[in-house]
Amino acid sequence: MMLKIENLHAGIDGKEILKGINLEVNAGEVHAIMGPNGSGKSTMSNVLVGHPAYQVTGGKVTFKDKDLLAMSAEERSHQGLFMSFQYPVEIPGVSMTNFMRTAINEKRKALGQQPLAPTEFLKLIKEKRDLVKLDAKFMNRSVNEGFSGGEKKRNEIFQMAMLEPSLSILDETDSGLDIDALRIVADGVNRLKSPETSVIVITHYQRLLDYIKPDIVHVLYQGRIIKTAGPELALELEERGYDWVIKEYEDSVK
Amino acid sequence: MPVQNYIDIFSQNRALIDKGSAGAMNALRDKAMKSLVRNGLPHKGLEEYLHTDVARWFEPDWGMNLSRIDMHVDKAQAFKCNVPNLSTLFYFLANDEFAASDTAAKASLPDGVFIGSLREAANRHSEILEGYYGRLADMDRPGIAAINTMFAQDGMMIYVPDGVIIEKPLQLVTLLHSPVDLMVNRRILVVLGRGAQLKLLLCDHALTGNAFLTTQVVEVFAGDGSGFELYDLEETHNANMRVSELYLSHGADSKAEIDYVTLHNGQTRNSVFSTFAGRGSSLSLNGIATIDKEQHVDNMTFVDHRAQDCTSSELFKYVLNDSSTGAFAGKVLVRHGAQHTVSEQTNRNICLTRESRMFTQPQLEIYADDVKCSHGATVGQLDEKAMFYMRQRGIPQAEARMMLMQAFVGEVIGRVALEPLRDRLNRLVEKRFRGELSQCEGCRACR
Numbered sequence: 135m136m137l138k139i140e141n142l143h144a145g146i147d148g149k150e151i152l153k154g155i156n157l158e159v160n161a162g163e164v165h166a167i168m169g170p171n172g173s174g175k176s177t178m179s180n181v182l183v184g185h186p187a188y189q190v191t192g193g194k195v196t197f198k199d200k201d202l203l204a205m206s207a208e209e210r211s212h213q214g215l216f217m218s219f220q221y222p223v224e225i226p227g228v229s230m231t232n233f234m235r236t237a238i239n240e241k242r243k244a245l246g247q248q249p250l251a252p253t254e255f256l257k258l259i260k261e262k263r264d265l266v267k268l269d270a271k272f273m274n275r276s277v278n279e280g281f282s283g284g285e286k287k288r289n290e291i292f293q294m295a296m297l298e299p300s301l302s303i304l305d306e307t308d309s310g311l312d313i314d315a316l317r318i319v320a321d322g323v324n325r326l327k328s329p330e331t332s333v334i335v336i337t338h339y340q341r342l343l344d345y346i347k348p349d350i351v352h353v354l355y356q357g358r359i360i361k362t363a364g365p366e367l368a369l370e371l372e373e374r375g376y377d378w379v380i381k382e383y384e385d386s387v388k
Numbered sequence: 389m390p391v392q393n394y395i396d397i398f399s400q401n402r403a404l405i406d407k408g409s410a411g412a413m414n415a416l417r418d419k420a421m422k423s424l425v426r427n428g429l430p431h432k433g434l435e436e437y438l439h440t441d442v443a444r445w446f447e448p449d450w451g452m453n454l455s456r457i458d459m460h461v462d463k464a465q466a467f468k469c470n471v472p473n474l475s476t477l478f479y480f481l482a483n484d485e486f487a488a489s490d491t492a493a494k495a496s497l498p499d500g501v502f503i504g505s506l507r508e509a510a511n512r513h514s515e516i517l518e519g520y521y522g523r524l525a526d527m528d529r530p531g532i533a534a535i536n537t538m539f540a541q542d543g544m545m546i547y548v549p550d551g552v553i554i555e556k557p558l559q560l561v562t563l564l565h566s567p568v569d570l571m572v573n574r575r576i577l578v579v580l581g582r583g584a585q586l587k588l589l590l591c592d593h594a595l596t597g598n599a600f601l602t603t604q605v606v607e608v609f610a611g612d613g614s615g616f617e618l619y620d621l622e623e624t625h626n627a628n629m630r631v632s633e634l635y636l637s638h639g640a641d642s643k644a645e646i647d648y649v650t651l652h653n654g655q656t657r658n659s660v661f662s663t664f665a666g667r668g669s670s671l672s673l674n675g676i677a678t679i680d681k682e683q684h685v686d687n688m689t690f691v692d693h694r695a696q697d698c699t700s701s702e703l704f705k706y707v708l709n710d711s712s713t714g715a716f717a718g719k720v721l722v723r724h725g726a727q728h729t730v731s732e733q734t735n736r737n738i739c740l741t742r743e744s745r746m747f748t749q750p751q752l753e754i755y756a757d758d759v760k761c762s763h764g765a766t767v768g769q770l771d772e773k774a775m776f777y778m779r780q781r782g783i784p785q786a787e788a789r790m791m792l793m794q795a796f797v798g799e800v801i802g803r804v805a806l807e808p809l810r811d812r813l814n815r816l817v818e819k820r821f822r823g824e825l826s827q828c829e830g831c832r833a834c835r
Contacts, residue, residue, distance in 0.1 A: 183780050211782035223777040227795025236791065237781040244782070276795075277777075293781060 135196070136161045136301055136332045142193035144181045150191060151177040153357035159301070162329040166343055166368060167336045169354035170376045175336045176220065178354065179305045183217045184210050198300065211237075212244035216299035218290040220306040225277035230289075233277050234259065234296055241297065262295040266322040284315035291322040302326075303334045308342035320345030340372035353379050391428050394446070395421060397454075398538050404454050409541045410510035412521040413575075420537035423527040430530045437530060439715035439747045440657045440686040445601055445629045450571035452539065459483060461565040461595070475808075476559035476589065479503065483564060483572045484542050495556075500549035503558065506575060509545040516547050520579050524607040524635035524661075531659060532631045536573050536603040543575030546588070550581035550611070557587035557617075557806060564594040564602065564624070571601045578608040578616070582639070585615040587806060594624040604632040612639035612666055617805055620658070621649045623825065626681060628654040633661070640666025640695070645805050648675040649813065650685045651820050660689040664698040664726070671700045675716075676800045676813075678793075678820045680709035688717045693726040693756075702733040705800050707793050707821075708744035718763070719751040726756045733763040738770060738796060770796075793821050 135158065142155040151174045159165055169175050181188045182195065184207035195202040202210060225233065238258075239249040250258070259273060266288040278286050287307055294302055304323065308316055323333065323346050335346055343351075343365070351367040352359045353376065360383040361367065371379070398405070398421055406414045430436065431443035453459065461482035478489035486505035497503065502513050509517045525533040548554060564572060580586055594600055610616045622630065630653065638644060648658050662671055677685040691700045706714040716735045737746040750763040770792050778788035797817055804810045819825050 185776055207776065207779040208782050208784045211780055217780055219777065223773045225774045225795065227798045228791050236783050236787065240784060240787065241782045297781065
């Protein structure tokens with residue numbers, strides 16, 4: 135099992151947002167988590183990667199047989215958890231190369247491996263850049279500084295490729311992307327897929343799921359997963375909106 | 389020790405102070421004393437010294453080496469200076485006494501160039517010394533020019549004649565060394581002819597752990613079309629107090645870069661008085677302070693645009709840890725008629741703790757109408773969003789902090805024209821943030 139979330143309760147500033155999430159993701163699977171605005175999608179991804187602003191108030195999360203919630207954000211990353219940010223952060227003065235080299239070598243250090251030799255590192259950069267068609271010039275620039283919206287998202291997938299995570303969470307990766315950029319990003323994700331890796335796609339719209347095909351689709355509403363089905367659910371949501379799922383759920387609760 | 393005590397010491401030891409000192413220095417002492425009597429020492433009640441009570445630093449009964457006893461300063465220690473291998477012409481000021489390294493002494497300098505002690509300058513270039521010494525240092529402005537002029541017995545003079553370019557940077561390592569607490573009055577005079585060029589690196593170190601109070605007055609006359617770079621790097625210790633004043637007069641079409649780096653210190657006040665005397669000149673004036681514990685750094689700059697078509701650009705950045713305090717006051721005065729002035733001033737600061745404090749005060753006074761002037765100041769914390777982003781990518785929090793601090797001051801280092809120094813500063817700043825600055829290891833003052 136890649137990820138097992140049991141009855142997860144979490145929130146921010148004392149306000150509970152996730153009210154008992156249950157989810158199981160197996161190796162090799164792609165899950166989509168959809169839901170209307172304010173349903174808790176971003177909270178869920180932030181809690182999973184250990185954002186310090188969020189507090190977990192109950193439940194358990196197991197990641198590759200380890201207690202995820204006991205780990206710091208960086209430890210989660212070292213163990214193979216990655217999140218593509220909805221709003222990638224600009225870091226003036228820190229070059230992409232320095233950033234990536236530090237990230238990779240810190241991971242290797244945590245796993246008891248030697249740092250990557252400079253030539254190997256450069257080779258790796260070249261190979262992964264090609265995957266998302268990110269020009270070499272970006273490597274000398276400060277992280278995300280002066281990158282366009284599309285370049286920022288491609289940079290997220292580039293970093294994902296560099297770090298070779300076992301579980302990747304794509305948080306609204308499609309937001310602000312035109313169709314060409316969307317295709318490049320999705321193509322990168324698809325090429326990184328393997329039977330050993332899993333992906334959680336968090337999205338408001340069906341659009342991205344045309345390119346990254348989910349195995350399982352969940353609907354998140356008011357901090358709970360209210361429906362789980364196959365990929366056809368995404369299409370149905372696109373067509374009919376969320377109201378019918380919400381009604382179905384509310385009826386069942388009554 | 390009240391001001392009167394300094395005046396008494398001065399009066400009682402006048403013969404001793406004058407003995408062996410340059411005539412030009414002795415000639416100004418009475419005037420300086422009157423000025424001190426009139427104005428006193430700079431204290432917190434003055435706007436320019438709001439955050440740094442310099443007068444209090446003078447209260448202890450400092451030793452002064454007026455009879456110039458040999459302090460046996462081990463100059464080999466100078467080579468432990470953290471900015472070695474720059475391929476510089478290497479000189480020392482042991483407390484205030486000038487010495488050249490063996491290589492610098494043998495180096496063949498272009499004709500007419502003088503680099504030496506003020507005492508020697510009095511013998512070999514008395515006309516220059518008399519013509520320029522004490523001309524810029526304003527003893528009636530609140531500050532330490534008066535007391536420095538009263539007590540300074542030696543220091544350094546650099547004279548570069550018209551059209552002469554000294555390619556190699558001059559490195560002047562000042563070594564504070566004394567068995568007892570000591571007050572040192574240091575004086576540097578730089579005279580650059582038309583089109584002359586000079587790069588000067590001052591490295592301020594304290595070798596012994598006792599307390600020091602240094603007053604440093606640097607006067608620079610930059611001739612028309614000259615190029616001048618001054619890098620003033622302080623790496624002393626917690627029991628060190630330093631008040632420095634730089635007076636700079638820019639000739640027409642001259643270019644200057646001044647950088648102040650306070651890597652490690654006790655209490656520091658640096659004042660810069662820069663005057664554009666001729667048109668078409670430019671000044672890049674920058675500073676970095678990386679401080680912690682109870683350290684204090686106050687940089688005050690006053691850029692006086694008197695001439696047309698001059699450009700001044702200032703960038704000062706502070707990183708404050710623990711309960712350190714910082715102050716920056718930057719005044720830009722654009723006088724009537726100084727048209728086409730371009731001036732920008734930025735001061736950005738990061739307070740890493742709740743206990744650290746930063747006071748910043750930009751001041752713009754403009755009396756010309758065709759000018760472009762801007763200023764900005766911020767005080768904040770490290771970017772939490774960036775920090776989390778880095779941690780998500782597997783960079784541990786401590787490392788992420790380090791990288792962000794480094795990046796923050798990196799912008800200032802990027803402005804340093806002297807490339808080998810830039811590399812060196814990057815490494816020094818990193819070591820500083822990691823708490824590994826070698827100069828302070830084993831120094832009891834900083835434990």
